[in-house]
Amino acid sequence: MRATDHLPSIADLNEGFSHGRLKVRDVILGVLDAIDRQNPAINAYVRVFHEQALDAADRADAEMVAGHRRGVLHGIPVALKDNIAVAGTVTACGSALFAERQTGQDATIVRQLKDAGAIILGKTAMHELAWGIDGTNPFFGDTLNPLDPESDCGGSSGGSAAAVAAGLASIAFGTDTACSIRFPAHCCGVVGFKPGFDVLSLEGVTPLVDSMDHLGLFARTIGDARLAMQGLGAGTAALSARRSALRVGLLRPLMDGCAPEIEAAMERAVERLRACGMDVIDVNDVPVEKVGPLTRVLFAEALGHFETALQRQPDCFSPQLREKLTRKYEITAAEYLRAGQERRQFEEKLDCLSSGFDVLLAPAAQTLAMPLRGYAPDYAEKAYRNATVFNLSRQPSLSLPYARLPSGRFFGLMLSARRGCDLSLLAAADVISAIWTDGVA
Template sequence: MTDPADLTVAEAARAIARRDLSPLELTRACLARIEARNPALNAFVTVVPERALEEAARAEAELLAGQHRGPLHGIPVGLKDLYDTAGIETAAGSAVLRGRVPGRDAAAVARLREAGAVILGKTNTHEFAWGTTTNNPHTGPTRNPWAPDRIPGGSSGGSGAAVAARLCPAALGTDTGGSIRIPAALCGVVGLKPTFGRVSRAGIIPMSWQFDHAGPITRTVEDAAILLGAIAGYDPADFATVPVPVPDYAAALVPDIRGLRIGVPRDQFFGLLDPEVLVAVEEALETLRGLGAAVEDVDAGFTREQVISAWRLVNVEGRLYHAPWLEQQPEAYSEELRNVLLQPLPEPLDLSAAYLASYEIKEGVRRVLETVDLLAAPTTMRPASRIGEDPVEVEGVQLSTGAAFASLTMPFNLAGIPAISIPCGFSAEGLPIGLQVAGRPFDEAAVLRAAFAYECATDWRRRMPPL
């Protein structure tokens, strides 16, 4: 067997089921990999080796007693430092919440534990998740495993880097404007943002109550399906969740997409792209077409002005959530985040226009998805930029890191539909490039199926980062 830390979730699960691998062996291998590689990456900010080994031993004892909880039984997982974890600090990458130790797990974490997963610790995030780089002034920058001078994306950059570097088989992230899919694209892994309301956010420190999503970052589409199956479902503690059935996502994975209709919204997603991203995505679309999908250009269903207007709601909600701390301890915030949170609030009419824009985006995108089954587009405008580089350049245009890396992911948050980023190539410098596939509300199965078919037809996921 190879080093157990190099196994995917599905591979490790099968080895554990065959008794070729024990949860303790797998957990020790991941802890050893963290010890060896994390100092250079800063992907994990908190590691709990004693607790992880205790959980692994408990999982092993259950297996020996004939109790098998499923494919996550004994699988080590990392958690973005927004997820509450009983007895483990959850600080959201901030100085404001440093030393905060919750008394109970977030709902998604509790479901992972019920499935038998082993919690390794907490992964780095941008301060309170407000950013696309994971260049955190309090916990330090996370480095991209493909190039240590580059960002891993954000704000779930620690989770993306940890999975790419094989520190853990899977991790959870959150996604308000792209924070799962951006790290997945820049780190060469898979990141799935489910439908708004598919996964409970109870116990997750919020950025936006209207647009936050919780989901997995993994090395393969199959692994993403396994993780989603464990954490999805109705939760009365989260107003957004709805009591709809949770399919067996892993069982639905078949590499056959013949007849599937895939729309390409060029008007809003292809206007400004790094040439290498454009080439990689166009080749990915040809691969999908070659697999039997009907690939056609479609209107996006929204305008750039609507996206800019609707995004104001995130700033308003952030101001509301952080108001007490901004008043009591403003110095605990970085200057960058403090300036963002304290920017002037929109006037009532502008706020109403923002709500209207968010509704129009939802309506417009869903109307497009009545004519096609899925949408496909680039995940980001360009590959990973250098740490500390802001603004960044795309085809001679200077953009903020937020605009360069979130402009193509944000619309699907505002629409509330499921979207996945999968590897689709590399730049000449060896930096990963991501393809984004989105689908109808609560139709994660179709999104996963298309991503799985593409993954089976290519070998991008087999590439190994140098770190």
Template structure:
């Protein structure tokens, strides 16, 4: 029965609707797997056993009465512990909030529950989402399921680990500079950062208001689309939320990629890339061409200034939220965060405004460069995950920029997908990244799904035994 936990949301949903699998049975099976494997992986901060079983019983009764909410009905999902859950502690990965119990769900969590998802637990993360490794000094380090001595990426590392190991069918993560996509790539799963404003951020600890996104993580692209369909939509509680009512989910996969044009900017995408990773990305490009896509060179003028601007924006916005907490609880933060906060204190209002202006120009220029193309492509991670405990705070602050090419989509606010594209010689996963134009979320997912359907990388998750003693 445990193999059922590695099936797609689509296929398990069909079994549930045909009464071949019950939500209670599936939840108990998932909880049993968490109990068996999470002690070694530390994917969760809080396992919601009682709450999940209560949800499952309600959904099972609805099923018996012929009331089916949709494809997520009865599906166990994890939630990054940066997002509020009503009646269940939300720590932010921090000691400061270790006993805080919110009185409402984050909007994305609420919408997933309304769609029938069962929240199985709160996933581990880098403290306050401020890092790329999910080495957490308060709740334990999350481990990469392909090599438990290595980082899983971050900051949504626990979410990726739970999804990759059958402890959840998917997870809700957050992404400020790559925190959904980098861990997805490093754990061999799928991560999607929607267009800025498409999914409400209400009910989450902020990192950077103008860069934060909430996004789905799953084992297949189509499962990610199912989750996004439930999560998206306007929310008056989030002032960045947009009124965009277009369908994301697609039932039928594209047969090929004929007519699809993808842009590639090598100076950025391949800078600092490991030769093993580059080989896999080039193979993925060849496969995209085989499927019918045209790959063309593209220029991204001003990219370096824009990425430096992202650092300025992120460091100043995060300090504005944490400043009151630092004054009261500064000694409770981890060492890497204490080091990081020093930079925000030296940023002037002029620096911040100029960074936002630089960002606006870069977005406009990139939109012009992307005229006539469907998306940008490149690697998600350019380096393989390193060993846990080997990074000092002075270097950790730049991990997101040295490990991957994810920050680009955050400064743009454009939709971005990471999908598995193979394994290095050390048997560590690598992700292919596809970045689309604003609100082309469905098209990006369709392109990624077509590529994924031509590969068998997702099957490797079921076969992985590297975390099993």
């Protein structure tokens, strides 16, 4: 099930608006109708803003008729993960704790989107308090993968990935603390872009782990992701070099322990890149063994955010999350301070390692999406390990859909770059993506 035909690309929407062939209201009505029809089956959205979206669409149409174009996001349908505050609406964060929490003001990203003329459709489903790698939620229901309803959609931003994969939004925003954008993108066959640390403001976003939290987005294509960042004022970047000039660092340690299908797909991808003249060089000096230990300690920051509620309202937490939070009492202050220092060293190491390359290449995860609630014991670790490298290093990183594998599941290539090179990363990903659309997968 892939229902994207009714929703054109952002570039095509802009062209239609500019030439008067499309009205924003008609586009938004079409998407809202699709949400009403499809969402009961997949649960991508937990709240839909029908009236507000149509009012915003009417304002956008009036502005365009008057000759006032706000930019490339004007009239574009957008979804938000339910940990991003929208004034006057509930921001539940997938939790019973916040099930009735109304926020008084918009998050910074929401203000930016509204200023850009984007049409906010609603809030998407997420794992409880954003701490989990799958699409399950005991309070708001599970989210199904639109491409394979028997498979996990990934988490914690699974609703946003599912909304884009099903054609129920052009762009959907999410957060990524360990893998929560790139793993759902990998599972759902869409682009998942985690910009560098603090490139997109987290003000007004419910925190989890301050030192690792990132705000990012999902899109159907790299082109849409680039236009979204442009619409948010990030500017544009182009690669003046030809394909053959791209220098790619293949992170070999991140291929260790991958599912055989992923390993074989990676080798095919590397062969194709080299056949197109790209300089793909093995990189072995990646401190991947530090990912698990550092993540375990740094996630103690979550206890600082939710400890009072855990003590006073324990029934508002699922048993699984209560256990995760309670285990963080074992982390000592000395361990935490040491982990912070080691994370900064990790960041410096990765930044130095990436300095000689246009992009770094690895599988987005070691595992494919597994049957919903039918997980292997190591599913979580294999979902987050590769992606978390770039939360610890705070570098820009994305999952690019590569191919549907023989098992029927999707596989994402993870492309990452130096700090401050977010737009260049997207430009390089556009070049690489064009290779697959040239007919090779």
